[in-house]
Amino acid sequence: MTERVLILGGRGRIGSSVAQDIATHTQAQITITGRSPDTGKDASSFLGKQVQFLVLDLAEVDKLEKAIANSDLVIHCAGPFHYRDTNVLETCIAQGVNYVDVSDHRSYTSKALNCHEKASAAGVTAIINTGIFPGISNSMVREGVEQFDKPEKIHLSYLVSGSGGAGVTVMRTTFLGLQHPFEAWIRGKWQLVNPYSDREIINFPSPYGRSGVYWFDMPETFTLPHAFPSVKTVITKFGSIPDFYNHLTWIAAHVFPKWLMQRRYMIEFLSHVSHFMTDVTNGFTGIGVAVRSEVEGIKNGKTAIYCSTVVYENTAVASGIGTGTIAQLLLEGKLNKPGVWPVEEALSTDLFIQAIQSRGMKIEQDWL
Template sequence: MTNKVLILGGNGRIGGSVAQDIATNTDSEVILTGRSTASKIRDIQLNHQPNHKLNPQLRFLSLDLANIDKLASEIAKSNLVIHCAGPFHHRDTKVLELCIKQGVNYLDVSDHRSYTIRALEHHKDAVNANVTAIVNTGIFPGISNSMVRQCVEQFDEPEKIHLSYVVSGSGGAGVTVMRTTFLGLQNSFEAWIEGDWKIIKPYTDREIIDFPSPYGANGVYWYDMPETYTLPKSFPRVSSVITKFGSVPDFYNHLTWIAAHVFPRSWLRNSRGIEFLSHVSHLMTDVTDRFSGIGVAVCAEVTGTKNGNSLVCRANLIHENTAIAAGCGTGTIAQLLLEGKLRKAGVFPVEEALPTNLFLESMETRGININQDWI
């Protein structure tokens, strides 16, 4: 029988990219949902496709997550549920709980520690139900986590993780990603530094990272990502985990810094303020995307000891379209689950669930090169 994959939030750029990856790499039927009518979801997806053609495996369904009965019914008909309906800052774990209750495997593209913490609390329930649930899939978090695992495994004693990301313009994503960016500036957060949890202010401590061509030297800043929380727990021997984010062109970094440190705090704590900043930013990237592109660069550096020597292992990834890269990250894990190659009962961040060999093989089939070297 044909597998059925239910994608919640399928009318967004990330959900649509996940759907296209799964339809390309499996023979599954993929159901994309949103609060709009099914025809409108289809039209949105059609407009997101470069050649304005949809894969015939895709089906469209109007579904509001607040309609619990209909949501539960659709989950029960599925082999895999993928939650792409962000922002996740204030999402509850109802979808995950329904999947566990009905014995259906679960993935999401969540990108905030508050949701990650709530999701991981359901680990024992997922184990008892023999459900594999993996959170934080995508590009960052997601592929970035696996790049860290790839480097950590090279050491006898890993000591420090430094993750940096830079995105060109909008990254090919929608206004939801803009909302996520500004929501991430609302509060200080804890980071694991020199063996202790320390309070960090978002968008501070600018650092220049030399990314591979065409990015080169770019500024990145402290930013609260789920990896800041999960990586110290996944790799407990590591004493420090640093996660930094930046934008291209660089003036977006300065504008974001101003939003974080100069604008009245009420602007970032008010939903209307977030909406205003998000829509203005999205309009700006509509213009600059033509010049900057919509790609992404990820650099994972792990410092540690190997054969008695102190070394740094560095993994780099470059992709021309951030949204498509995110689709590949989630689609990879979906394919492995559907094919029975990945099975791990419980709720896990991606770096604990996905073995490095399967990660690298899947990236290669999608034309994504992870370049690793020693510095």
């Protein structure tokens, strides 16, 4: 029988990239959703006959439950996840349907992980935080950690050119991440860190080179210490190209009044203005992404550093690859781990490397 995949928010930039990857690498019948009929008019034209469109608002509980019950796999791409509850995940668990999402905020990740026992008892495999970062980045860390007798420090750096090919929702996620200090695992203790602080110059692969990155609140900041208990420090930093976007974001994080940055209308205003600006600059910056994972630890009795990097020309497409690989492995029965898991605890390095290589994405590795 043909597998049926439901992609919530599938008409957005990230969701449509996920749909494209699944349509390319599986024979699944895909249903993408959106709140307006207008968003689905050209769904089949850009994704083919494998894809159909369903008008669905997540607030329509009965309709949502029916759509999930008629699916073999649900992929949640309807962000920002700062605002989301776990109703979709819990409905999947109740219906016995496997679940994947592109969540990227610790509040949602924490709520999702609280459903672990229910999912395990129901035999449902739920993989959260898939995409490029978090997602592919987490698997790069796992591969690095496995090189050591005792991994001790993880340093993740992310760089996005312009809009990254994503929509306004990703801009919202960036500004929402500037609202509050967050806890990071540093030298074996949870310590508060200010968002977009402690600028650091990182040497990324060509064409980016040396670029600035800043502390940014990501789910892997707290899921990686849980996955790898011997690690005493986990750093997650993010930056933009061109560099003046970093300075504008720094101003939003440190100069604008906190009460103002916590107002939804301000987030909407900044998100739309930023997206307009990147539409202008995308032409000369591109919309690519670079991820650099550096793991430090003890190997053969000596301290060593293992670095892996990946560069891709379209951030949204890279996110689609990260999520699409997980979906393909679930549909093929190669990934079966009941419970709720972040990527680094669910996906083996062998499966990760095979899936990424099949899509022409190359990860460079080196000892420093």
